[in-house]
Amino acid sequence: MAVNFNDHYHPLLLKQVPEGALTALDVGCGTGRFARLLAGQGLDTEGVDAHADVIEAAQASGGGPRYRQADVNQLQLPDAHYDFISCIASLHHMPFDSILTLRKALAPGGVLAVLGLYPADTATDFVSALPAMCLLRADRLLSRRNPAPPVQVPIVWPPPMTYAETRAESARLLPGSTLRRLLFWRYLLVYRATEAYASG
Ligand SMILES: C[S@@+](CC[C@H](N)C(=O)[O-])C[C@H]1O[C@@H](n2cnc3c(N)ncnc32)[C@H](O)[C@@H]1O
Incomplete structure (x- = not known):
């Protein structure tokens, strides 16, 4: 598949990296495309993914990040450690x-910074999804001529939470966070830990 709605938002996600950040974690890193971008910006970067095949492919691509195969909820992540965490x-x-x-x-x-997915549930959701639907249709036609990538990341569709549910839950769990709707069934959720950034 040529079109990738997640990679399209990599520049927007990189803009969320706070000034002076040194450490980063990419959660559900897949084959490591975004983790490599973070490492390329000079951040000490870790990628974690539950799926063995994609971690193997990430490791084979090299490029700086350290990778772990794990369910992030089973890991003992260090407290108050990462300057940037992405979840794409x-x-x-x-x-x-x-x-x-x-x-x-x-x-x-x-x-x-969470680049998240929501299902088309309301009229506004459908309007936001229209460009994605057209691109996917065109991509299906074109991809008959393109070979599939060697490693496919696991897909969950439809996403279980609507945009409205995501808004309510993120306000409850991450007070002060911002949520914005993006094209292609996606949203951007950004939360900044409140205390001043401890540099030096
Ligand atoms: C749709 S893929 C996205 C991969 C990558 N972020 C990208 O943009 O290409 C979702 C990834 O999340 C990983 N994942 C799902 N549940 C996870 C968990 N509990 N802990 C770590 N990774 C998880 C899956 O193995 C999969 O590679």
Whole structure:
């Protein structure tokens, strides 16, 4: 498949990295494309993914990050450690309150950025999804000519929580977070740990 709605948002996600950040964790990192971008920005980057095949492919691609195969909820993440945690198209594979585990691992001033998915449930959702539907249809036609990638990441569809449910739960669990609707069935949830960033 040529079109990738998650990779499209990598530049937007990189903009959420706080100034002076040194450490990063990419949760549900898949084959490591975003983890490698973070490492390329000079961050000490870890990637974690529950799926053995994709972690193997990530490791084979090299590029700087360290990878672990694990369910992030079973890991003992260090408290108050990461300056940036990303979660790209993976939160809907887990219980939503996994964001509390991630919040605990954020250093003071650190940022959690979730590129999440929601199903088309309301008229507004359908309008936001229209460009994605057209692109997918075109992509299906074109991809008959393109070979499939060697490793496929696991997919969960439809995502279990609507946009309205995501808004309510993120306000409850991460007060002060912001949520915005993006094109292609996606949202961006950003939470900044409140205390001042501890530099030096
Ligand atoms: C749709 S893929 C997205 C992968 C990657 N972030 C990307 O943008 O290509 C979701 C990933 O989350 C991983 N995942 C699902 N549940 C997980 C968990 N509890 N802990 C760690 N990774 C998980 C899956 O194995 C899968 O690779």
